[in-house]
Amino acid sequence: MKNKKICILGGGLSGLSTAWKKMRQGHEITLIESSPRLGGVLQSEQRNGYLLDYGANTLSLRNQETSDILEDMGVLKYALDANPNANKRFIVRNQKLVSLPLNFSSFLSSSFLSPLGKLRLLLEPFIQRGNHDGMETVASFISRRLGKEALDYCGNPFISGIYASDPETLNLANAFPALSRMEKQYRSLLVGMFKEKSSKKKPPKTRLLSFPEGMNQLAYHIQKNLPQDQLYTNESVTSVTNFGQGWKVKSHNQAGNISEFLCDEVISTIPVDQISNIIWDNLKGQEHLSNLMEVTHFPLSMVFFGIGREEISHNLDGFGFLVPEKEKLSILGTLFSSTLFENRAPHGKVLLTTFVGGERMPKLALAQDEQIYKAVEKDLSKLIGMKKEPSFKHIKRWKQSIPLPDKKMNLRIKASKELSFLNNGLYFSGSALSGVSLPNCIEADIA
Numbered sequence: 111m112k113n114k115k116i117c118i119l120g121g122g123l124s125g126l127s128t129a130w131k132k133m134r135q136g137h138e139i140t141l142i143e144s145s146p147r148l149g150g151v152l153q154s155e156q157r158n159g160y161l162l163d164y165g166a167n168t169l170s171l172r173n174q175e176t177s178d179i180l181e182d183m184g185v186l187k188y189a190l191d192a193n194p195n196a197n198k199r200f201i202v203r204n205q206k207l208v209s210l211p212l213n214f215s216s217f218l219s220s221s222f223l224s225p226l227g228k229l230r231l232l233l234e235p236f237i238q239r240g241n242h243d244g245m246e247t248v249a250s251f252i253s254r255r256l257g258k259e260a261l262d263y264c265g266n267p268f269i270s271g272i273y274a275s276d277p278e279t280l281n282l283a284n285a286f287p288a289l290s291r292m293e294k295q296y297r298s299l300l301v302g303m304f305k306e307k308s309s310k311k312k313p314p315k316t317r318l319l320s321f322p323e324g325m326n327q328l329a330y331h332i333q334k335n336l337p338q339d340q341l342y343t344n345e346s347v348t349s350v351t352n353f354g355q356g357w358k359v360k361s362h363n364q365a366g367n368i369s370e371f372l373c374d375e376v377i378s379t380i381p382v383d384q385i386s387n388i389i390w391d392n393l394k395g396q397e398h399l400s401n402l403m404e405v406t407h408f409p410l411s412m413v414f415f416g417i418g419r420e421e422i423s424h425n426l427d428g429f430g431f432l433v434p435e436k437e438k439l440s441i442l443g444t445l446f447s448s449t450l451f452e453n454r455a456p457h458g459k460v461l462l463t464t465f466v467g468g469e470r471m472p473k474l475a476l477a478q479d480e481q482i483y484k485a486v487e488k489d490l491s492k493l494i495g496m497k498k499e500p501s502f503k504h505i506k507r508w509k510q511s512i513p514l515p516d517k518k519m520n521l522r523i524k525a526s527k528e529l530s531f532l533n534n535g536l537y538f539s540g541s542a543l544s545g546v547s548l549p550n551c552i553e554a555d556i557a
C-alpha cells in the first residue's frame with residue numbers, strides 16, 4: 111500500500127485516535143484543530159483542590175478491541191481504575207435512592223421495580239421477536255420486551271444519564287446495536303445474555319477507567335506519541351478543495367494568517383453541525399452535505415458541588431444515581447465523583463457532579479447559575495441528605511451536548527458514505543457518525 115499524506119480535521123478523541131491508527135499504518139498525518147488545545151470534549155480542570163471533568167467522566171472498557179488499541183497507544187498503563195464500589199448504582203424510586211440489583215437474588219429483593227414489574231420483566235423470554243425494520247425507538251423496544259415499568263424506571267433514567275435524551279427519541283439500532291442484534295439472533299435478551307455469558311469466548315471483564323489528572327489525560331497520552339510538528343492547534347479549517355489528484359485544506363489562526371495543507375486524503379472528525387462553517391470546494395454530491403449535518407442535541411449543564419463529607423447523610427457508596435422522569439425532580443442524576451476515582455476532592459471533602467437539562471428540561475440547563483444551584487441543592491437535600499450549602503460550586507454548560515443516535519443518524523451515515531464514494535480520498539467520522547461513547551470514538555474505522 112502506498113503511503114499517503116492524510117489531513118485529519120479536528121483534534122478531539124475521534125481525530126486523535128484516527129491520527130494514531132493512520133500513523134501506525136505508515137501514513138504521513140497532519141492534524142488540524144481550531145482550539146488552543148487537543149482533546150475536544152475531553153476537558154479536565156483543577157479548581158479549589160477539586161478535579162473537575164467537564165465532558166466524559168468515565169471510560170467503560172468492555173471489549174478487547176478498545177483495550178488493544180489503548181494498549182498499542184501506550185495509554186492503558188496510565189489509566190486509573192474506578193473504586194470497586196462503583197459497580198453499585200442507584201435509581202430514585204418514591205423520592206429515595208434504591209440500589210440496582212447486581213445478581214438474581216438482589217433482583218428479587220430490590221425495590222427498584224414492583225413485584226408485578228419484576229414478573230413482567232421475567233416474562234421476556236416468552237415475548238415474540240420484533241420486526242427489525244431498523245426504525246424502532248428505544249422506548250418501544252424496552253416496553254415491548256421488558257414492560258412499561260422497566261421503561262419508566264430503567265430505560266428512561268439510563269437514557270437521560272447516557273444521552274441527555276428520552277427513550278422515545280432514540281433509535282434502537284443506532285443507540286444500542288448490541289440489543290438489537292441479540293433479539294435478532296436469540297429472540298430473547300435474557301436467553302442471549304445467558305448464552306453469551308456461558309459461551310467459551312467470554313468478553314474481557316468490564317473496566318471503568320479515568321486518569322489521575324482527569325479524562326483530558328486520555329487525549330494527552332495519545333497526542334504525545336504523534337509527530338509533534340504535524341499537530342496544528344489554533345488553526346480553524348475554512349475550506350477544503352478537491353483538485354482532482356488530491357486535496358487542499360486551508361485554515362486560519364486567530365491573527366488571520368492563512369495556512370495551506372496539500373494531501374491525498376482528508377478525514378473530517380469535526381462535529382457534523384460545524385461542517386457548514388467550511389467551504390467545500392469542487393465537491394461532488396454537495397447536496398449530501400445537508401443530510402450529513404442533520405443532528406439533534408440538547409443543552410446540558412454539569413453542576414459540581416464540593417462539600418464536607420460529614421454534611422451528607424448518604425454513604426455515597428457507589429457510582430451515583432439516576433432520576434426517572436416519573437419522580438418529577440429537577441435533576442437528571444448525580445455522580446459520586448470522589449467515590450468513583452481517587453484524588454477528586456481535598457481531604458475530608460466530597461465532589462458531586464450533577465447533570466441538569468437534557469431533553470427532559472432543556473430550559474433549566476440554560477437558566478441563571480443561582481436558579482440551577484437552588485434546584486440541585488433542593489434535590490440533593492432530599493435524596494442524599496445534603497445538610498447545608500456546598501462550600502464549592504461550579505457549572506459547566508454545554509449548549510449542544512450529545513449528538514443523538516436517533517433516526518437522523520441513518521441519514522448522516524448514508525450521506526457520509528455517498529460523499530466518500532463520489533469523492534476519492536474524503537471521509538467523515540466523529541461521534542455523530544461513530545456513536546458517542548469513548549470506545550466508539552476510539553474504535554471508529556476509516557477505510
Ligand SMILES: Cc1cc2nc3c(=O)[nH]c(=O)nc-3n(C[C@H](O)[C@H](O)[C@H](O)COP(=O)(O)OP(=O)(O)OC[C@H]3O[C@@H](n4cnc5c(N)ncnc54)[C@H](O)[C@@H]3O)c2cc1C
Nearest residue numbers: 120122123124144150151165166167168347541546547548
Ligand atoms: C457532557 C458530556 C459528558 C460525556 N460523558 C461521557 C462519558 O462519561 N463516557 C463516554 O464514553 N462518553 C461521554 N461523552 C461522549 C464523548 O465524550 C464524546 O462523544 C467524544 O469525546 C467526542 O469526541 P469527538 O472527537 O468525536 O468530538 P469533539 O470532542 O467535539 O472534537 C471535535 C474537535 O473538532 C474541532 N473543530 C471544530 N471545528 C473545527 C474547524 N473548523 N477546524 C478545526 N477543528 C475544528 C473542535 O474544536 C474539537 O476539538 C460525553 C459527552 C459530553 C458532551
